[in-house]
Structures are given as structure tokens and as C-alpha cells.
Amino acid sequence: MRSTLTVPRSSLVAPRVVGRYSQAREGNLVLVFGGIHGNEVSGVLALRAVFRHLEATRPSFRGKVVGISGNLAALAAGQRFIDNDLNRHWDAEGIRRLRGQSPETPSSSEDREALQLLQTIDAELGEDGPWTDRIFVDLHATSAGGGGFSIIHDAEANREIAARMHLPLIFGIEKKLQSTLMSHLYDRGMNGVVFEGGRIGSQEAIDVHTAGLWTLLTSLGCLHPKDVPDYRYQINRMIDAAEGLPKAVRTIYRHRIDPEDRFRMLPGYRNFQPVLKDQHLGDDAYGPVLAPLDALLLMPLYQEQGSEGFFLVEAVDY
Ligand SMILES: [Zn+2]
Structure with a gap:
């Protein structure tokens, strides 16, 4: 059964920084982003739940975690x-x-958001910290259902961060998607992952994002398991989310779309669903869209806005 959650939009008019928590100036700096896409509210809600608990219980914490809200105007809309x-x-x-723009007269709503985010990132990274590692997690959700997973630039440190959350790895998307926040944070010397929590609007995505954050913070040694609400549940939630999914996949095809293509995915497809060459996946202005090869489907598009209709991936040894 699919449950769809209704979150009052007024509750999503968030401050840029959802929370900041630190008890000891040693360990890792962890920046967590939620709602870079304004309809993907699970990340912001997970961050709120984590910071609410930290503020209420004030546990000891090795390092610093900062929760950052992404597209404030789009979240509100x-x-x-x-x-x-x-x-x-x-x-x-x-x-x-962006750096050359006037903050008062940005050329688009997203230029305004990006500039503010850039200033927030500058402030967090610019602070002289004693941090061992600077880690990021960028929380997203997909318009199709089917498991949590991570998108990474393939490096050992990033694989390790995904493994701490028991997340399947997607390699190669970052090469097909330039100019993402993830690539910028890598360029600034951070390690980290994009963490896809599940279907947009589902309780599952909120639960998986929340469990993933608790699992990561504990595994990094920031928090003691006893200070996490129902630590066993959080770990098992992540293991359940990855059950039956390949440990790692490589991106082999990206179906780019433009609005004039009027692409429509056929209903019912899910992340990691196997498809066969020539299988009918969707339709656009030019006719049926068929799978170009045997593969696993990833991120089939079931929303109006988006520039990829779907990705095809294949399992790799890991
Ligand atoms: Zn997203």
C-alpha cells in the first residue's frame, strides 16, 4: 500500500539553517542538505526530527553537524x-x-537560493575547525518508489560514507550530471553522498532519511548509540531499505528530455526494476520510447519537472 503524506506547506517555510549541534571541537564536520528540490520534503523533515531530538536531550557529540535547507521558495510552493x-x-x-551577482537583484529565484547556500557553505567551511574530515550528505527523494540508494563520485572515502548507512551505490551518474551541488562540495575537498530516501511524499522517505542520519552520525563516532532514539530500529530500517537491491550499480544510459518532447513514463515502474531491450518504457512527441538495452531502471520520472526521463544501470561487482 502506498501512503501519501500531506505536509502543510506553511510548516516548510524553513530557516536556511535547520540546526547546528556540537559538543566537542574534535571529530568530523558533517553538513546535511535537505530540500534542494522543493517537492522533496523528506530531507528537511528528517533534519528537523534529528535536531529536535539533539536539542531536547543534549547528548555528548564528537564533531559538529549542520542541517541546511535547500530551495526555500520551492519548499514553500x-x-x-x-x-x-x-x-x-x-x-x-x-x-x-553567482559570486558576481547582487544578492538584492538575482536573475532568478534559484540564483537567490544558490547564492545564499554558497554563503552558508562558505561560512561553515571557512570557520577554522579542528575537524578530521569534512563530510556532506545531500538528501533527495525520487518520483518512483523502490529503495533508498546513494549517488557518489567513486572514491574510497565516499563508498565508506554510503556503507555506513547501508546504502546501495550508484556509480557514474555524476559524470552525466554536471554542475550539481555534490560536484561543488567534492571540489571543495569534502567527501560525501547524495542520499535518495525513497518516493517523494512518502512516510518511508522520511523514515529512511532519519534512520540514515542517525546511523551515519553513530558510525562516525559523533554520537553514542545509547543517545540515538531506538538505535536498533534505525540500523534495521536501513538494512531493510537495501534488501534485495544490488550493492552497487554503474550508470550505462541517461534518457535526457526537453519539455517539448512531452515525455511520459508508463505507470508502475520502480527503481532497480529489470527491463529488457525494446521494452516499452514511455512515450513522447515522436512515439514510443523503448529501452535501448537490457538493464535495471533507475529514477523513472513521474513528475512534471525534470530533465531526465530515466536512467539505466547494471549491477557491478563490489
Ligand atoms: Zn532531488
Whole structure:
């Protein structure tokens, strides 16, 4: 059964920084982003739950965690974005352009958001910290159901962060998607993952994001398991979310779309669903869209806004 959650939009008019918690100036700095896409509210809600608990119980904490809200205007509007995708502003040229903009007269709603985010990131990274590692997690959700997973740039440190949350690994998407926040944070020397929590609007995505954050913070040694609400549940939630999924997959095809294509995915597809060459996946202005090869489907598009209809991946040894 699918449960769809109704979150009052007024409750999502969040401050840029959802929370900041630290008890000892040693250990790791962890920056967690939620709602870079404004209709993916699970990340913001998970961050709120984590910070509410930390503030209420004030446990000892080795390192520092900061929760950052992404597209505030789009979160308030319940849309993926207002003018353009906030997750496509972050290449070197885009950053140069943003830094040259006046904060009072940005050229789009997302330019305003990106500039504020950039200043928030600058402030957190610029602070002289004694931090061992600077780690990020970027929380997202997909318009199709089917498991939590992580998108990473393939490096040992990033694999390790995903493994701490028991998340399947997706390799190669970062090469097909330039100018994401993830690539910017890598360029600044951070390690981290994009963490897809599940279907947009589902309670599952909130639970998986929340469990993943508790699991990560504990595994990094920031928190003692006894200070996490129902630690066993949180670990098992992550293990359950990955059950039956490949440990790692490689991206082999990206179905790029433009609005004039009028692409429509056929209903019922899920993340990691096997498809066969020539299988009918959707339709667009030019006719049926068929799978170009045997593969596993990833991120089939079931929302209006988006520039990829779907990805195809294959399991790899890991
Ligand atoms: Zn997203």
C-alpha cells in the first residue's frame, strides 16, 4: 500500500539553517542538505526530527553537524523548483557568475537560493575547525518508489560514507550530471553522498532519511548509540531499505528530455526494476520510447519537472 503524506506547506517555510549541534571541537564536520528540490520534503523533515531530538536531550557529540535547507521558495510552493533546477548551478562558471551577482537583484529565484547556500557553505567551511574530515550528505527523494540508494563520485572515502548507512551505490551518474551541488562540495575537498530516501511524499522517505542520519552520525563516532532514539530500529530500517537491491550499480544510459518532447513514463515502474531491450518504457512527441538495452531502471520520472526521463544501470561487482 502506498501512503501519501500531506505536509502543510506553511510548516516548510524553513530557516536556511535547520540546526547546528556540537559538543566537542574534535571529530568530523558533517553538513546535511535537505530540500534542494522543493517537492522533496523528506530531507528537511528528517533534519528537523534529528535536531529536535539533539536539542531536547543534549547528548555528548564528537564533531559538529549542520542541517541546511535547500530551495526555500520551492519548499514553500511545494514545487521541485521555481525558475530552474537549483541542483544545476554549481559548476565553476556558475559559481563565478553567482559570486558576481547582487544578492538584492538575482536573475532568478534559484540564483537567490544558490547564492545564499554558497554563503552558508562558505561560512561553515571557512570557520577554522579542528575537524578530521569534512563530510556532506545531500538528501533527495525520487518520483518512483523502490529503495533508498546513494549517488557518489567513486572514491574510497565516499563508498565508506554510503556503507555506513547501508546504502546501495550508484556509480557514474555524476559524470552525466554536471554542475550539481555534490560536484561543488567534492571540489571543495569534502567527501560525501547524495542520499535518495525513497518516493517523494512518502512516510518511508522520511523514515529512511532519519534512520540514515542517525546511523551515519553513530558510525562516525559523533554520537553514542545509547543517545540515538531506538538505535536498533534505525540500523534495521536501513538494512531493510537495501534488501534485495544490488550493492552497487554503474550508470550505462541517461534518457535526457526537453519539455517539448512531452515525455511520459508508463505507470508502475520502480527503481532497480529489470527491463529488457525494446521494452516499452514511455512515450513522447515522436512515439514510443523503448529501452535501448537490457538493464535495471533507475529514477523513472513521474513528475512534471525534470530533465531526465530515466536512467539505466547494471549491477557491478563490489
Ligand atoms: Zn532531488
